[in-house]
Amino acid sequence: MQSEQLETKFTALPYPVTFVCRYWEKWSDLLSNDTQLPDPNTIPERIVTNEECWIIMTYLHLKRRNLNVYLSNKFVQGSICVASALDFGIKQKTFSSFVVGCRSDGPRPALCDIAIVQNQANIKSSTDIFIPHWPQPGLIKRDSARGNxxxxxxxxxxxLNLYEAFRSPEFVRELENLGACLQINGINTDKLLQWHDYSEADLVLAVRDLTEKDALVKPASKLINAWIAGVPALLGPEPAFQQLRQSHLDYIEIKTPESALSAIRRLMTDPSLYEQMLINGQKRALEFSTEQIALRWHKVLSTQVASSYSNWCKRSSINKIANFAVRAVNQKLAVRDADYHRIHGYRPISNKWT
Structure with a gap:
């Protein structure tokens, strides 16, 4: 097992860490038994929501490496608690815990002492720490027999997250004229579980019509998963993708169906380019393996989080409550700001202001 191979690379954390699962009913088996934990790669169908991707999966990967982490359905007073910032709020009155909030693509988590962000554009202060998203659990790589x-x-x-022009009959027809077809593995079909299955994928397509502000909170998951799966990607101009780009072989940036079709024709007529992208993707994937992400979490919890927690413990209860009151106001402002910019702003893909 992978966890057994990695045990020697991890030392105990300076302080115990509790991962808080608000919607615990689905995970009662983990709360009642922490000695026989499943490998996340064996239960991809159970890991869907934000809390499951950031809290459950992180807990499982770290606990299976024998780290002193725990799972609870409530915040533990006086302890380091890691929670999904989208799944708790002011009502939880978390001032008695040192809170590490996983921001995901939500508003700036002002209630948190430390924020884990999935996009480097969200690093606004020393309390914002970038950790990439975990790879898709149970990912099945592309069948190498498919060649180029x-x-x-x-x-x-x-x-709905695929720009409508790429779902149009015209685009589908043009693909068919090239001898290709569009496959959408969406949540409104019976193929949800195929999110992790790239065995028959030849190209990954992902273009969203986001506002510029909303794009700043999105992760690079589709690119990283494509690298790990061994599938070249055609992606929209999102900051998270651009931050990771080191060469033209990392992915092909597109904005329109025409640019996508042009890229596909180029790859079809130049199999060597396709092969180069495959080889390059294999190299880039090593940077974002489960092992590497686990090491990042271990380092962050052992250094920045541990140091900040130590200082937090020295503060008085009155100081913590007063600080929480200020944060509560800032949290409301952050939510309002995020809600506005998710809807209003310039959208580079459609070239519209909304």
Whole structure:
């Protein structure tokens, strides 16, 4: 097992860490038994929500490496608690805990003592720490026997997150004229579990019509998963993708169906380019393996979080409550700001202001 191979690389954390699972009913088996924990890669169908991706999966990966981490359905007073920032709020009155909030693509988590962000553009202070998203659990790589052949252009995710022009009959027809087809593995179909299955994918397609502000909170998951899966990607101009880009072989940036079709024709007529992207992706994937992400979490919890927690423990209860009151106001402002910019702003893909 992978966890057994990695045990020697991890020392105990300076302080115990509790991962808080608010929606614990689905995970009662983990709360009642922490000695026989499942490998996240064996239960991809159970890991869907934000809390499951950031809290459950992180807990499982670290606990299986024998670290002193624990799972609870409530915040533990006086302890380091890691929680999904989208799944708790002011009502939880978390001032008695040192809170590490996983921001995901939500508003700036002002209630947290430390924020884990998935996009480097969200680092605004020393309390914001970038950790990439975990790889898709249970990911099945592309069948190498498919070679450089391009037939299946795949989008994995909610269908509404694929810009409508790429779902149009015209685009589908043009793909068919090239001998290819579009496969959408969306949440509105019976193929949800195929989010982790890239065995028959030849190209990954992902273009969202986001506002510029909203794009700043999105992760690079589709690119990283494509690298790990061994599938070249055609992606929209999102900051998270651009931050990781080191060469033209990392992915092909597109904005329109025409640019996507042009890229597909180029890859079809130049199999060597397709092969180069495959080889390059294999190298880049090593930077974002489960092992590497686990090491990042271990380092962050052992250094920045431990140091900040030590200082937090020295503060008085009155100081913590007063600080929470200020944060509560800032949290309301952050939520309002995020809600506004998710809807209003310039959208580079459609070239519209909304």
């Amino acid at each position: 052949h391009i037939t299946n252009v795949v989008f994995k995710g909610s269908e």
